[in-house]
Amino acid sequence: MCHQTLIGRSLQAALRCSLLFLLGLAGSFAHAQAPAQEQALTRTARDAQLKWGPCPPFLPKGCAIAVLHGDPAKDNVDVFFKVPAKSTIPLHWHTSAERMVLVAGELHVTYDGQKTAVLRSGTYAYGPAKRPHKGFCASAVPCVLFIAFESPLDAVPIDSKGK
Numbered sequence: 785m786c787h788q789t790l791i792g793r794s795l796q797a798a799l800r801c802s803l804l805f806l807l808g809l810a811g812s813f814a815h816a817q818a819p820a821q822e823q824a825l826t827r828t829a830r831d832a833q834l835k836w837g838p839c840p841p842f843l844p845k846g847c848a849i850a851v852l853h854g855d856p857a858k859d860n861v862d863v864f865f866k867v868p869a870k871s872t873i874p875l876h877w878h879t880s881a882e883r884m885v886l887v888a889g890e891l892h893v894t895y896d897g898q899k900t901a902v903l904r905s906g907t908y909a910y911g912p913a914k915r916p917h918k919g920f921c922a923s924a925v926p927c928v929l930f931i932a933f934e935s936p937l938d939a940v941p942i943d944s945k946g947k
Contacts, residue, residue, distance in 0.1 A: 827852055829864055829887045829928040836866070842941040844871035849937075852930075856937040863937065865929045873919035875942040880935035882911035889927030892920045903929075916942055 827834060839847035846868040854861035864887065867873060886903040893909065894900040895917040902922075903909055911917060913935070921927035 825853070827864075829866070834864065839865075840939050840941070842874055842876070843939070844868060844873065846871070846926075859935055860933070861937050862930070862932045865931055867919075867921045867927050869921055869924050869926055871921050873921075875916055875918040876939050877914050877916045877942065878911070878933065878935075878940070879913060879938050880933040881913045882909075883932040884909045884911065885930045887928040887930055889921055889923035889925050891927045891929065892922050894918055 834850040834852075836848040836850045839849055844867055848866045850864040850866075852862040852864060856863070869889070884903075886905055886907045886909070888905060890905075891903040892900050893903060893911075895911065895915050901909060919927075
């Protein structure tokens, strides 16, 4: 009886060691297969390294977009969106929901069926996917908005003349 208990304990210990070895091996394999780690980054709206590009033609002249992270043609892209002071952003919608924080200026945003929201520097705003909205940069300085899109970046204008 004592001999069987000793064998049972030895077998359990061997199984535990084998399991730990296999888990360690699997972890090493997973680590070896992991893609190169992304670098952390920080940006301000005045960062000289930003590459500002044009906005769609229906948006105000002087409007610009800078990609902060991701690819605008793919899911999960972060951008700065800048419009000149005292300019109007016409009625439009996006395929994606938007998560936004106003970085500079004062922006008045109106979503269909809702009261106008006044965004000041530091204000968070959420815009549902495909919900028509318009805006007005009410400040004497350009409005800069950080926007995180879940889906590829787009902006679809709505002809307000027909409304």
